[in-house]
Amino acid sequence: MPGPVPGIHVVFGVLLKGVDGRVKPAMTTFVVLYLAHETWQYTAQQATNFEDALQMLFPTTIAGSLPKPEWLAEPNKLWAPWKSQGDELARAKRDATVLAIKLQEDAGIDIVTEGEQARQHFVHGFLEKVDGIDFAHKVEMGIRKDRYKAMVPQVVAPLRLKGRVHADEARVARTHTTHQLKFTMPGPMTIIDTIADQYYGDRVKMAFAFAELLNEEAKALQADGIDLIQFDEPAFNVYMDEVNDWGIKALVRAAEGLTCATAVHICYGYGIKANTDWKETLGGEWRQYEDIFPVIAKSPIQQVAIECRNSKVPLELLSLLKGKKVQAGVIDVASDTVETAEDVVKVIEAVSQHVPRSDIIPTTNCGMAPMRRDIAEAKLMALGAGAKLAREKLG
Numbered sequence: 001m002p003g004p005v006p007g008i009h010v011v012f013g014v015l016l017k018g019v020d021g022r023v024k025p026a027m028t029t030f031v032v033l034y035l036a037h038e039t040w041q042y043t044a045q046q047a048t049n050f051e052d053a054l055q056m057l058f059p060t061t062i063a064g065s066l067p068k069p070e071w072l073a074e075p076n077k078l079w080a081p082w083k084s085q086g087d088e089l090a091r092a093k094r095d096a097t098v099l100a101i102k103l104q105e106d107a108g109i110d111i112v113t114e115g116e117q118a119r120q121h122f123v124h125g126f127l128e129k130v131d132g133i134d135f136a137h138k139v140e141m142g143i144r145k146d147r148y149k150a151m152v153p154q155v156v157a158p159l160r161l162k163g164r165v166h167a168d169e170a171r172v173a174r175t176h177t178t179h180q181l182k183f184t185m186p187g188p189m190t191i192i193d194t195i196a197d198q199y200y201g202d203r204v205k206m207a208f209a210f211a212e213l214l215n216e217e218a219k220a221l222q223a224d225g226i227d228l229i230q231f232d233e234p235a236f237n238v239y240m241d242e243v244n245d246w247g248i249k250a251l252v253r254a255a256e257g258l259t260c261a262t263a264v265h266i267c268y269g270y271g272i273k274a275n276t277d278w279k280e281t282l283g284g285e286w287r288q289y290e291d292i293f294p295v296i297a298k299s300p301i302q303q304v305a306i307e308c309r310n311s312k313v314p315l316e317l318l319s320l321l322k323g324k325k326v327q328a329g330v331i332d333v334a335s336d337t338v339e340t341a342e343d344v345v346k347v348i349e350a351v352s353q354h355v356p357r358s359d360i361i362p363t364t365n366c367g368m369a370p371m372r373r374d375i376a377e378a379k380l381m382a383l384g385a386g387a388k389l390a391r392e393k394l395g
Helices: 011-016 025-055 086-108 168-176 188-192 203-223 240-254 273-279 289-297 315-321 341-349 374-393
Strands: 130-143 148-161 180-186 229-231 261-265 304-305 326-331 360-364
Touching: 086 168, 086 374, 148 203, 168 180, 168 229, 180 203, 188 304, 203 229, 203 240, 203 374, 229 240, 229 304, 240 289, 261 326, 289 304, 289 315, 315 341, 326 341, 326 374, 341 360, 341 374, 360 374
Parallel strands: 180 229, 229 261, 261 304, 304 326, 326 360
Antiparallel strands: 130 148
């Protein structure tokens, strides 16, 4: 990293220390300005580092989210209410983001995320920064083909971004790690399955409107120094015909023009009761991906994240993803049982029967937002230790 900017370094040192050893709210802006400038200066080096990481065997990452600290939001639940508001909430989100990065680095995770600490929900965290959406008059709507019901906002006017969506947390994360950095956003199909339409009157038209906004923010995140942008599309294993018809096209539109790495995360959902009950109805083999992997394989999206541990997805389906990096889920987020390093190695070895070892990126099956923090942190350690052991045994 280059040295500090002349004339700002001294101010930065005083701001951090202060007369009483504490940073004052009025000083925060100057600190952020300094950090943002530092981020801008070493973005190019981060791109080189990312390529280096992919050259190592079994580089690790996580799906995206981590549990929020109890001082930020109510623990162990989705849609957890924030514990503060205004400037205090902004500072709490920043601190939680730095903590999430530190936990991953300590666990040996190679491609880290900001843990989605600044978002209450992986979809609505994006929607909150979009004009044309009415959050004041939510309506009940079936999600994922009525797997469960939720109160959702409505699209009532043309969609456009109010400004940057994830700039704050992306820049904080980029400043506080020299690791490769992944950032997640919801995919177009999953967004329109999580919001009511009172304006477009056409699911496909609305999906492409969101794809354009996602692309705008993705390009800005790339400029912030993000190495890998992942679009989360759990709806892909519900609406398979639509994926082939228009869903993959909307996803490609969201990623259009990006020069950083790109990924799509497809899964059977968080480890919540509505999802685990649904999985019980799917039979002994989950073959939904057989219908959509071929079209994904033909797309320019470079990586596919898929759950593998304790999953009924036949691993031979992964051979349909030729030419893609496979983020293979080796950590089960629907169970509180903490994996051993040997458990992780077994999944990696099984996946390697169908995917070249150089294309395997061990990860978690899905996000860990609803989990207990102690269990999530133990699973992170197992992921890092397991990948290290796999390099020793299989490398």
